[in-house]
Amino acid sequence: MSTVPGTSVPTSLDLTLDGGALTARLVDFPSVSGEEEALADAVEQALRGLAHLTVERYGNNVVARTHLGRAERVLLAGHLDTVPIADNVPSRVEGDLLWGCGTSDMKSGVAVQLRLAATVPDPNRDLTFVFYDCEEIEASRNGLGRLAAAHPDWLAADFAVLMEPSGAWVEGGCQGTMRVRIRLTGVRAHAARSWLGDNAIHHAAEVLGRLAAYQPRTVLIDGLEYREGLNAVDIRGGVAGNVIPDECLVTVNFRYAPDRSPAEAEAHLREVFAGFPVEVTDSAPGALPGLDRPAARAFLAATGDRARAKFGWTDVARFSELGVPAVNYGPGDPNLAHKRDEHCSLSAIAECESRLRDWLTGPVS
Template sequence: MISLDSVIADTSALIGIDSQNPGPLEGKCAEWVGNRLTDAGLSPARMPVAEGRDNVVARVPGDPAAPRLVLLGHMDTVPVGEGWTHPPFGAAIADGRLYGRGACDMKAGLALAINLLDALTTGGRPPRGDVVLVATVDEEAPDMAGAHRLVESGFLRPDDQVLALEPTGMRLRIAQMGLRWLTLRVHGRMAHAGRAHLGIDANHLTAKVVDRLKTVFAALPYEDPVLGRPRFTCGVFRGGVATNVVPPSCEARLDVRIVPPMTPKQAQALVERVAAGVVAEHPGARYEIEPLGAERPPVRAADDAPIVRGIRTAYQTHTGQPVPVGGADGHEAYTDASMVAALTGSTSCTVFGPGATDQAHTADEYVPLADLDLGAHILWTLVENW
């Protein structure tokens, strides 16, 4: 069995390691994970991704004829930000919650995976199939370089059953919204604000594009029974020189979330059409759009995939209830498992883990200790029933 006390201790230790991305990144975290796995009697290996950034891979061997269970856990976190009342690296426990940056996203899930391998190693009985942990880098960045390197390395097999232990509120995330990030730059003409008619206000044009995109995406006729409707957000808006100067340029970073049958290319083409239409209304202006990061199409696991059936059975065993699917479980948040599915075409990649997506990337991020307890039982039963 998996020790809950050990999971809590390892989650706390991981929270105490600053692995912000951008920031210190994952070096110290990868070293800690490697040492922890070595202490458990395993032989972890490094998979180089970039200078000073390695995925960490470990395996408990089982029946080579059975599909492997591949657990994914990323080591990086988003920046700390402001507004904390608990120390972001303090791993404080209060009211049944463990607080800190990365508590739910996703050092708790990583700790669960580590302790599963530890328990299997010391248990004296090999699992029915290989159980593999890949601790990845760069999940929180646009390129998701760790997941890309994992696929490019040829390490994965067609029948691998892939599980990212990301925060889902202990709900099964069987489907994943697609995502395209885009950078929009609009170029106008600088002029004195007192003679504004001689200039072209790039801020104004960019705002018109963003406003029109909000309307266009809200009117799209697509709605998925699990994922819901497409969503559009302008997350960054920068422009202007001074208060009394007509802005000559403006940059906006756009977040487009899509559902089937849309593709990232279709989403980008739609943004292009809207931007072109607005800019055409203002002779002398121009625009450019650049993709930001990797394409992330919508993906879905098969209902009959062993990993999906296994989680459903294990959850029912320990709660007496069917595992919840859909709703507020973070189908909007792209994961390493989603990227593996997108790059390989696998329908055996899914997401299930402790903590709620609503708490990820927030001040006073936390993971409920009850989720760690339930997660430990479900993971153990998943492997026992493999």
């Protein structure tokens, strides 16, 4: 492995390393969102050394594919970026744990992808490996979204596995998310003469009361239990310490089961907050788990028949919009994502790689 002179930052990747060691090398490449170029260069260079793959690049997104004429194509996807580093690079190993920024979310999953790309030259299904940038920031910059818009044919597949941290469980689909802003108005006045005004912040009491009384749904889809949630995530109001405020803004986040469409989610919020102005400020659809599909059933069987609902939004929703059923499956622990003490089990990385290899080399049911 070569490094940048005078530093421990690598410049290349050795795909003969085991999954844990390769994850460590990936962590040692700083790749905060928007700064993935060096890592994308190394991934592209490593993949171009594999004769059984064709490799294409779009920005800092790298796509590698087999062309074996198999009856089915499977896509494995992972993002290269991390949240900002919190004094947790370079990586370090303590026993079975690898510590460092991105170990769980999701450079361990990327390492598994790279290992499979390098060591499974004759899979039972054609394979597409997607490595993309800017997943951890605003959706408009998301590399997978840009690939879907510019090169949708690169993402064509019968089934997709997003290597998001899932603790080596299959996490089906994902929740939808919607944020709305409720604007409460009043009349500004001097606080010493409050009867001349109308306090907008006080009007938030009814909005908060409806939230406190709200009973979220629990929904069973394909045997997976999705729990919805409706919560105030921001409240702003006030002019000065001696002024009755004439405006208060309450932002509410709705995490909803994937049996609702965004339009249905919006209609539900307008019903909950009837009588108040509701403005949608952010929205992303959920994705159904699709575990009734043959490819998904085979994947579930090969990975231990352990499945649960995905709480949160992931890029499986993008695959759903493309008509590709997808699940989340990766060695990282989702509860450790973005934390200063982020780490991943080396044995989980090895287990995840082994199960995927068995699935991609065994008999096709």
